[in-house]
Every structure is written in structure tokens, then in C-alpha cells.
Amino acid sequence: GALGAVVRLELDTVAAEPYGQTVYEGIGWDAALDGFDELQASGDSVSLFTTWRSADEIDQVWVKSRRAAPDLRALGGRPADGARHPIPGVDPRPATEQGHVPGAWFDRLPHFRLAFTPSAGDELQSEYLLPRSELREAVAGLRGLASRIAPVLLVSEVRTVAADRLWLSSAYDTDVVAFHFTWRRDEAAVGELLPHIEAALPPSARPHWGKVFALPGREVRARYPRWSEFAELRARRDPQGRFANAWTGRLGLT
Structure with missing residues (x-):
């Protein structure tokens, strides 16, 4: 990175516990937005996958949990009747096991099995993270673009990320919602x-x-309140660039 090479990393660990994951279908955006806190609290990791072919429906909701599979009928959710790949219509064998079968965290928290190519492989990706309080505004904007997004998209994932204290983290100082896009390889x-x-x-x-x-770069810099402090730190740590x-350089960091 801009501060140098990472040569050592210290991790906090927790006791290993079995996880299960269940894929749900039938949940619409209106229900998901009205019950978003409930939906996110239904598991340890919750991802909403949509192709934006419909501006009203979410294709799949993946819930990974150390607890029993949640009942999402109040939101319109029903467990999928078989294994699913996040990209509709793609062979689900690369996806980690579903049906809430217990397994090790490294075989459930990732969406894809380690032995397979994740996602589509031949793709481009984008992702934007914004305060959780602005979820409705963001979804409204994307729903308005659904017909333009869908032809270029393989799948989009919506997930949440907890706040941290890293100056140039996309989740700096606020809980965020992430909107990820896996694009067809059409630059x-x-x-x-x-x-x-x-x-x-x-x-x-x-x-x-x-x-x-x-x-x-100027717009990116404006979205990070500690940008100038990071730039000063970078200049001290790497004065010769x-x-x-x-x-x-594009970002205005050097």
C-alpha cells in the first residue's frame, strides 16, 4: 500500500463453531427495506443478491448463522427448493453447501468452495459503501436505473459492514451498507x-x-474526513515516493 509493505499481521481469534446457511427467495425490496434491521439480525452474515432484472424483487437472500435457520415468511421469504449459485441459472456446485447443513466456518461463510473459481471468473467488479441510514435513498436510486444496470450485470450483492477506525476504510466511523456489482467483462x-x-x-x-x-480524485478525497491526515502520514513514511x-497520483495522494 501507500505506506509500504505489510510484513506482519496480528489477528484476534474466536472459538470455532459450526455454521449453516440457507438461501431464501420471494423477498421484495419494499419488504426488505421495511424489515431491514430484522433481516440483518436473522444471521451472522446476510447477503441480498439481485440481478436488477426486476426493480421490485430480490433474487436471493443468503443467511449464514450459528443458530437455527430463521423464519423469514413475514418478509415473504421461502427457503430455496435446491442449491443456488448467486448468479441465477449458473451451476450451483461451486457454491458452499446450503440447506442449513452445519459445517466449518471456512466452508459456509464464503459463498464459494475453495476448489472452484469464485463468481463468474471473467468479470469486472465495482462496490460502493455508504452509511446504513442512507439505505433507502440508495436503493431508490438504483431501482430507477434497473433497466440500464441489468444488461451489463451478472449479479449485485448488498451486505452490511460494521464501523471501524481506519482512516481510509470505506466503513470509517460508521456502520455501512455495501452495494457490490459483478459486471460482464465489457469495459x-x-x-x-x-x-x-x-x-x-x-x-x-x-x-x-x-x-x-x-x-x-477530488470527490473521493472529500468523502474521507481523515484524508489530509493520511496524506501527511504517507509523506512522512515515504518521503521519496x-x-x-x-x-x-490519480487520487491526489502523491
């Missing part, structure tokens, strides 16, 4: 669409550093 079409998505999302949305986005490159 021209994705590049044309991204500015429209970024305009439709609240201006607080922070792009994922490792995925494709179109926001200019050995870890600078075109990417950090």
Missing part, C-alpha cells in the same frame, strides 16, 4: 454506466479501493 459499457450509478447514490458513497469506479504510482 466500455461498464465505464459508460458507472457515472450514472455514482450520481444516483448518495454523495457519501465511498468506492471500494480494489474495484472499478469513475469518481474523480517509492510506493507512489499512477493510481495514488
Whole structure:
């Protein structure tokens, strides 16, 4: 990274417990938004997958939990009648086991089995993270673009991330909702669409550093309240710019 190379990492660990995961279908956006807190509390990890082919329906909701499979009938959810891949119609064998069969965390929390290529493989990705309080505004903006998003998209995932204290984290100082897009590998079409998505999302949305986005550096910088402090730290740690490159230059970091 811009501060140098990571050579040591210390992890906090917890006791291993078995997890199960269940895929639900039949939940619409209106029900999900009205019951979003309940839905997110139904498991340890909850992901909403949609292709945006419908502006009203969510294709799948994946719930991973150390507890019993939740009852989501109040939201319209019913367990899928078989294994599912996050991308509708794709062979589900690469996906981790479903049906709430207990298994080790590393065989349930990931969406894909380690022996398989995750997702589609030949793809582009984008992701934007914004305060959880702005969920409705973000979904409304994307629903308005659904007919333009769907032809370029393989699948979109909506998930939540807890706040942290890392200055340039997309979840700095606030609990966030992440809107991920797995695109078909069409750079021209994705590049044309991204500015429209970024305009439709609240201006607080922070792009994922490792995925494709179109926001200019000045707009990205404005979304991080500790940006100037990080830039000063970077200058002290790397005064000769050995870890600078075109990417950090585009962002105005070097």
C-alpha cells in the first residue's frame, strides 16, 4: 500500500463453531427495506443478491448463522427448493453447501468452495459503501436505473459492514451498507454506466479501493474526513515516493 509493505499481521481469534446457511427467495425490496434491521439480525452474515432484472424483487437472500435457520415468511421469504449459485441459472456446485447443513466456518461463510473459481471468473467488479441510514435513498436510486444496470450485470450483492477506525476504510466511523456489482467483462459499457450509478447514490458513497469506479480524485478525497491526515502520514513514511504510482497520483495522494 501507500505506506509500504505489510510484513506482519496480528489477528484476534474466536472459538470455532459450526455454521449453516440457507438461501431464501420471494423477498421484495419494499419488504426488505421495511424489515431491514430484522433481516440483518436473522444471521451472522446476510447477503441480498439481485440481478436488477426486476426493480421490485430480490433474487436471493443468503443467511449464514450459528443458530437455527430463521423464519423469514413475514418478509415473504421461502427457503430455496435446491442449491443456488448467486448468479441465477449458473451451476450451483461451486457454491458452499446450503440447506442449513452445519459445517466449518471456512466452508459456509464464503459463498464459494475453495476448489472452484469464485463468481463468474471473467468479470469486472465495482462496490460502493455508504452509511446504513442512507439505505433507502440508495436503493431508490438504483431501482430507477434497473433497466440500464441489468444488461451489463451478472449479479449485485448488498451486505452490511460494521464501523471501524481506519482512516481510509470505506466503513470509517460508521456502520455501512455495501452495494457490490459483478459486471460482464465489457469495459466500455461498464465505464459508460458507472457515472450514472455514482450520481444516483448518495454523495457519501465511498468506492471500494480494489474495484472499478469513475469518481474523480477530488470527490473521493472529500468523502474521507481523515484524508489530509493520511496524506501527511504517507509523506512522512515515504518521503521519496517509492510506493507512489499512477493510481495514488490519480487520487491526489502523491
